[in-house]
Amino acid sequence: MPAATMRSVDDAHTAIQATLAPLPAEWVTLDAAHGRVLAEPVVARRTQPPAALSAMDGYAVRAAEAGDGAVLRVAGETAAGDDPGAPLAPQTARRIYTGAALPKGADAVLIQEHASPAGGRDDVDGEGGDDRLGDRLGDGGRDDDGQDGGRIRVDRGVDPGAHVRPRGQDFAAGQPLLAPGTRLGARHIALAAAGQVPWLAVHARPRVALLATGDELVRAGEPLGAHAIVDTVTPALAAQLRAAGAEVVALGIARDREAELAAYAGALARADLALTVGGASVGARDLIRSALGRAGLALDFWTIAMRPGKPLLFGRFASGTPLIGLPGNPVSALVCAQLFVLPAVDRLAGGDGRPPRPVQALAAHDLPAGGARQDYQRAALTTDALGQRWVRPLSPQDSAMLTTLAAADALLVRPAGAPAAATGTAVPVLPLFP
Numbered sequence: 001m002p003a004a005t006m007r008s009v010d011d012a013h014t015a016i017q018a019t020l021a022p023l024p025a026e027w028v029t030l031d032a033a034h035g036r037v038l039a040e041p042v043v044a045r046r047t048q049p050p051a052a053l054s055a056m057d058g059y060a061v062r063a064a065e066a067g068d069g070a071v072l073r074v075a076g077e078t079a080a081g082d083d084p085g086a087p088l089a090p091q092t093a094r095r096i097y098t099g100a101a102l103p104k105g106a107d108a109v110l111i112q113e114h115a116s117p118a119g120g121r122d123d124v125d126g127e128g129g130d131d132r133l134g135d136r137l138g139d140g141g142r143d144d145d146g147q148d149g150g151r152i153r154v155d156r157g158v159d160p161g162a163h164v165r166p167r168g169q170d171f172a173a174g175q176p177l178l179a180p181g182t183r184l185g186a187r188h189i190a191l192a193a194a195g196q197v198p199w200l201a202v203h204a205r206p207r208v209a210l211l212a213t214g215d216e217l218v219r220a221g222e223p224l225g226a227h228a229i230v231d232t233v234t235p236a237l238a239a240q241l242r243a244a245g246a247e248v249v250a251l252g253i254a255r256d257r258e259a260e261l262a263a264y265a266g267a268l269a270r271a272d273l274a275l276t277v278g279g280a281s282v283g284a285r286d287l288i289r290s291a292l293g294r295a296g297l298a299l300d301f302w303t304i305a306m307r308p309g310k311p312l313l314f315g316r317f318a319s320g321t322p323l324i325g326l327p328g329n330p331v332s333a334l335v336c337a338q339l340f341v342l343p344a345v346d347r348l349a350g351g352d353g354r355p356p357r358p359v360q361a362l363a364a365h366d367l368p369a370g371g372a373r374q375d376y377q378r379a380a381l382t383t384d385a386l387g388q389r390w391v392r393p394l395s396p397q398d399s400a401m402l403t404t405l406a407a408a409d410a411l412l413v414r415p416a417g418a419p420a421a422a423t424g425t426a427v428p429v430l431p432l433f434p
């Protein structure tokens, strides 16, 4: 496998993505929509707010009547959800609470912290409240003098529009709220709910079939022979893929026999994306290409100028299902999953399928020149007192070493043929998948 015949990482990503399209839409309720990608626009079915609403607890007033020192009679009370009823009579204020609709005629809200009681219900002149001056209505106090029938003094005059949320301030009925392609987070779900849209069209979850291969493999926790190897990749990938929104069909462990491997072809080809682990290299027992090739897999590429991950293969079944054949070394399999499998799942689920984007960090050591393959070194990231990020490759870099992978925060990317980099040089790193 000379480097010249291998795909570059970028070309491999492009070739895989070229075969993928978002899955058809399905309807889900809002509480099931988190992390899904919208397939159809969300259009508001109502205007929000549906009427001018108070943003504060206080009094709905006419700003022109509510200058400094003005005294107003409190006529009526409106809480959130109430019909505001009769229009605001001249020289009156309406007791109002946050979220309540303003009565007709009101154009501002005087917050209760800026109003003082100015006399009881019978004190028509409004002078009887002097003995209570300074006894503010704010601070949680509900003073009857500030309630319906009492009087208030305006301690701080209001401008028109003060503390009022105008009708339609957020959006109007018929307005597009969310565009197809949006990956739905809590804030998008809240917006759809506000628009009175309780179900959303999202792309279906990709069904990913996963087959481990190898006579030596045993499921974690099961009895082990002295030379058995635990299947670490299946639980790791299954967990990661589920977290990424896929439905995982773990087919189990196939023995290294062509006929046995071929027998899984039907199940693999029925998924939206098929994954195999192991058997991708050149050994006599590396049978994925031959066995699945006989079962109808058309190979697109095999081997990639990348370390770890060189034997990666990609092809398609006659059903159209793409198959990514991951190398058996666990670190290789998981690094390839980050670079190729997660973007493939993202694309099927309606996302853009872009590869993970590197960030910059400063080399904490001198780095030798890059080799023939693009290297993804398991590395630790630290941040210094100035907020500068530093990256330090871990050792050893063996692609079977899971302690190193687990201890790593990132993959330090060393492009093929990269010149040696002195300590302090900015280099690309990929923060590791969770």
Ligand SMILES: Nc1nc2c(c(=O)[nH]1)N[C@H]1C(S)=C(S)[C@@H](COP(=O)(O)OP(=O)(O)OC[C@H]3O[C@@H](n4cnc5c(N)ncnc54)[C@H](O)[C@@H]3O)O[C@H]1N2
Pocket (backbone or CB within 6 Å): 001, 212, 213, 214, 216, 217, 229, 230, 231, 232, 233, 234, 277, 278, 279, 280, 281, 282, 283, 286, 308, 309, 310, 311, 326, 327, 328, 329, 330, 332, 399
């Ligand atoms: N002569 C050559 N030998 C190898 C080459 C090469 O170019 N020439 N490439 C090496 C590279 S690079 C890798 S990576 C591995 C990958 O080979 P395979 O994809 O064929 O994987 P296997 O041989 O089946 O397994 C390799 C290794 O990984 C263990 N394994 C497999 N599956 C799992 C699993 N699900 N969980 C945990 N561990 C697994 C397996 O037992 C082996 O120890 O090939 C190199 N060889």
Ligand code: MOO
Pocket (backbone or CB within 6 Å): 306, 307, 308, 309, 310, 311, 327, 329, 332, 399
């Ligand atoms: O590519 Mo292999 O993954 O170097 O160990």
